[in-house]
Amino acid sequence: MTTHEKTSVSRRTFVKGTALAGLGAAAGSATLFGCAPATEGGADLAATGDAPEEKVVWGHCAVNCECRCALRFHVVDDEVAWVETDNTGDDEYGNHQLRACQRGRSIRRWINHPDRLTVPLKRVGKRGEGKFEEISWDEAIDAIATAYKKVLDEYGPEAVLVQYATGVQDSNIRNFVKRLACINGGFLKTYGSYSSAQIGQALPWLYGGREANGTSDVANSKLVVLFGDNSCETKMSGGGPTYHYMMGLEKSGAKVIAVDPRYTDTAAVHADQWIPIRPGTDAALVDACAYVMITEGLVDAEFLSTYCVGYDDATMPEQLRGQGKSYVDYITGKGADQTPKTPEWASAITLVPAETIAALAREIATTKPCAIYQGKGPQRRGNGEQTARAICMLAILTGNVGINGGNTGSDLDSYYMPADYGIPMPDNGVETSIGVFTWIDAVDRGTAMTATRDGVRGRDALAVPVKFIFNYGGNCLTNQHHDINRTHDILADESKCEFIVVWDTFLTDSAKYADILLPDLMAVEQPNIVQSEYAGNMAYTIAGTAITSPKFERRTLYSVLADIADKLGQRDEFTEGLDEMGWLERLYEQGREGDPDQPTFEAMLEQGVYRKLCPEGEHVAFKDFRDDPVANPLDTPSGKIEIYSAALEEATADWELADDEFISPLPVYCPESEGYADPLSEKYPLQMTGFHYKGRCHSSYGNIEVLKAANPQELWMNPLDAEERGLTDGDTVHVFNDRGTVEIVVKVTPRIIPGTVAMGQGAWHDADMAGDKVDKGACINTLTAYKPSPYAKANPSHTNLVEVARA
């Protein structure tokens, strides 16, 4: 395993050293190692020998930041020498280049990393210890096929989990795993995602779906209000929402207000006003804004009466009228709690001054069109379902839904490619599904998981526990799941989950729990297609062939699955006689059915990127409904916006909820377990929120040294909190609660509200699990709780209480 790596590394060092010796400056090494000899540095190369032939191959960075960026790999001697991004065309906005961010620009250091897995490995120590021995591919495939067959025979396909994994997000090839599983009867379904489960599960009760205006539509706004929306840090692509926001705002000149516990880079570059808010209380701010709008007659009454159910008593479902249950009743204090949701009421919860709240309400109500957006942070909490729906109320009360320059209040959206490049999927024979975050319960408690307590769907209770896990390019076994120390204990118990197979490029923390660990090729080392995700009004496709031949013992995902299928007697059924390039061409041509305009396959491989503009100019969510609500009803029981959701109330009437879990038929503030007011705050007085960090995408790129150096893992803390604890900027501290301890450097900064600390998520867990378990990698999930949110049963990633002390 290490022989080749050493050769590889020493070769690179040699190249660099030679250049420096010959040319005397680091710039010289760039000329040799970094640039195209055909146009640049030819003389330098002549001095060191024959110029190697260089080719440029299209590829992409397809990690889960919700952008997709084109990359152009300069390949010399079958090795990646350096990486450009899309630099084709004139870069005019609307036909602009899909420029990669600092992560994509560092992908060479991932591809050529000496720590990359090179051979198939079999676990030899206890599960989770990270001890493996090298085995042959035949042995690995035999072990997987045998274990898989055993679980299928003993428990059936419901015991099989295809783990949530986004390391190669949106690269279409990853779904070959599910294709194999479906051929074998299927797998336990999951609903939601670790990114957006609360908003994704909640908004359909309000709108019948989760949609937003494309980000480029802020070009038509007069006011933009961002709740926890930090695109500039989370989605940094030059082809994605950050660039669209920038260009749209430059065009419209709209005022921007950012509501966020952190003064994010998005707030810094865009916001005319920052409203710092206590985490988890956005809905209380909205409630009070609604109070001001309602009591001052600033709501769009015509919109509310025409398009909405449950706003006031007159628009309540008939059987619920006269009971003080409407939104207006609740907000004005005529409902069950008899509490008017005044700005003063909200200021005690949010820590936002009452006059700031009232001014915000008046500004939103009187500036049209106004675009209300939320990021995914406010919803990724213990009360996220309520918060996500509540934020939308600002758009609904002011009639900003379904129009250019407005928005639904939901998170980012865009125009999407009409083409489907998905892997053909046989039917999944399993009907049962669980919240994606609760997979660990399916391993641990298995059949004790019920519909009314745990959100099992399709059955009253889980029929069998999860016994077999396929984890392709994902780190959600531990690192990106919650409460790592607890999860470790459950996974280490081999009597529970019997077999775990992991494909990855590195020995990630999750990979340590593999029974068989397979050395994957990078997405760009395998033929595949990606589509844009959030890209304003310009959707695009990027197709790429393998940038180099496979190195060491690494193999394509597809060929490994085909061999497993072969062991199970299903090779032909799985492959349909095609190899990787055969599938690439077939799926690309499949896409043509939705988009006849796409280039020929040959032309696409040459041009790499194919763009398509939104035919309507901008994607406007629910525009048809706004234009004609009778002809184009929403997908809700009433066909209208259901401010009061009787359907949600009915669907959850028999659910078992703890005293600190709330599901309201109204989109209003509810407290959260382990929120600021939790009695636990006496012991752990600081709220801790995570954020998506610029140097990583979740845990992807998290071990690339140059990115770590430029983007150090640090804990944000307000100077007032630091002073109280005798801490100064740069100190090494312990962040801890009952679940664990993280060691990290503190960044003392005014850019965060007092009482709250923040830590970038996705850092690589690094603890002695047989010893003190102190996590020196500072992975936030050493501290997060396994406490599924009330309705979506999803990860409350930003709802944490901690204390901080000098290490």
Next chain:
Amino acid sequence: MTYGFYFNGQRCTGCKTCVMACKDKNDLAENINFRNVLEYGGGTWEKGADGCWGTNTFAYNVSIACNHCDMPMCMAQCPQGAIEKDADTGEVRSDPEKCIGCGTCATTCPYGAPKVDMEQMKSVKCNMCADRVEAGQKPICVEACPLRALDFGDIDELRATYGDVADLAPLPDSSETSPNLVITAPAQAAAAPAGELLNEREIL
């Protein structure tokens, strides 16, 4: 012609793509950046009688490399006379044959542009991607910027297009070295006197 850089502080989000694109092209060691992004800001917090918070916090980013100054401090101070300014392009560069790696340039440049490669004991820094420029391209940082916040070209043309501001905290007064740099100040630059550098550990 004299070349220079343009930086639009109203567009820079601090994403550091310029830093990493440069680092990849030049195959730089982990501890050396030719371009850096400075996080500059400040502010205080006050608790009101109602228990709510008020603040005047602000921050912005500044992307900065070698400005290939008209009066380069590094050139003036180099004890070996190893630094020269190209008569055709204005590139300020160090001659590795003469450089002894003493680091005087690194400590005297008010922008912190030159570094000492301790392995080779040579001064290294941004060379405005002279190879690319010669081939009719822009420096890699400019071509990389996702927000199109950087530009490069004939300094006279840049000044005609973007104005002649070259001062922005925490950068030094432009009269010190006459940098070939044009800046569009971020909206919050007016608050700058109350600020400080906020990301010292990230600057290499």
